[in-house]
Amino acid sequence: MRRLVEVTSRVLVGTSDFCTTTTTVIAADDGTCLVVDPAAQPAEIGELAADLGELGLQVSAGFATHPHWDHVLWSAELGDVPRYATATTVDVIDAQRDEALRLAEESAPGHDHTLFGRLTPLPTNTSTIPWPGPTVRVIEHHAHAPGHAALHIPGEGVLLTGDMCSDIEIPLLDLRQPDPVGDYRHALDVFSAVHGVHRVVPGHGSVGDGIELHRRIEADRRYLDELETGRGDDDPRLTEDWLRQSHRSHLAHMAA
Numbered sequence: 001m002r003r004l005v006e007v008t009s010r011v012l013v014g015t016s017d018f019c020t021t022t023t024t025v026i027a028a029d030d031g032t033c034l035v036v037d038p039a040a041q042p043a044e045i046g047e048l049a050a051d052l053g054e055l056g057l058q059v060s061a062g063f064a065t066h067p068h069w070d071h072v073l074w075s076a077e078l079g080d081v082p083r084y085a086t087a088t089t090v091d092v093i094d095a096q097r098d099e100a101l102r103l104a105e106e107s108a109p110g111h112d113h114t115l116f117g118r119l120t121p122l123p124t125n126t127s128t129i130p131w132p133g134p135t136v137r138v139i140e141h142h143a144h145a146p147g148h149a150a151l152h153i154p155g156e157g158v159l160l161t162g163d164m165c166s167d168i169e170i171p172l173l174d175l176r177q178p179d180p181v182g183d184y185r186h187a188l189d190v191f192s193a194v195h196g197v198h199r200v201v202p203g204h205g206s207v208g209d210g211i212e213l214h215r216r217i218e219a220d221r222r223y224l225d226e227l228e229t230g231r232g233d234d235d236p237r238l239t240e241d242w243l244r245q246s247h248r249s250h251l252a253h254m255a256a
């Protein structure tokens with residue numbers, strides 16, 4: 001994990017060497033902070049906890065954007081605090097914990113199993129995270145994973161997109177859902193209608209500005225257009241074997 005970098009005065013982002021996975025920290029005025037998707041290796045989460053200590057920030061809550069293994073990690077060093085997620089994300093990780101844990105052990109062994117995926121559903125009828133810091137709006141959708149949530153921090157002009165709007169990954173579809181492309185397009189439409197975004201933070205990749213957010217939304221729409229006509233092989237983000245494999249799975253699904 002590279003050290004936390006200031007994206008705005010209240011939003012800090014650290015980036016892991018594992019799949020360029022980001023961890024976002026949102027600071028409140030009272031010296032507490034919200035930690036979103038701490039990742040990815042156990043030692044890196046320890047370093048994150050040490051960095052927060054040096055900054056004088058005490059974790060008051062966590063948030064997991066979606067029920068994939070690299071987004072539901074935690075360490076005792078971050079504290080015993082509520083780790084929120086959408087109710088759907090909690091249901092999915094509760095049902096698929098063993099499989100998610102197996103994937104975590106394969107790629108980033110040594111996480112605390114007792115804390116893995118132990119999430120608290122957001123209170124019903126709430127669209128913000130209950131914590132003392134800046135307002136964090138939860139934008140729930142079903143692209144990439146059921147119960148996936150983007151987080152919008154309007155006072156900071158920041159949008160955390162979870163596993164979407166990446167500069168290094170194509171749209172990754174959840175092919176078990178009835179309409180994975182439609183779900184994806186809908187979420188992109190929702191993101192493009194969010195006003196005043198000056199910084200986009202993807203779950204994997206680099207932080208961009210507001211213009212870059214719209215460039216990525218267009219790149220993702222273009223990929224989906226191509227996919228629906230059996231193409232997309234020339235997307236510049238297809239740089240690694242696992243991404244090319246995902247693309248082939250998408251194509252096979254569309255042809256079926």
Ligand SMILES: [Zn+2]
Nearest residue numbers: 066068145163
């Ligand atoms: Zn994911």
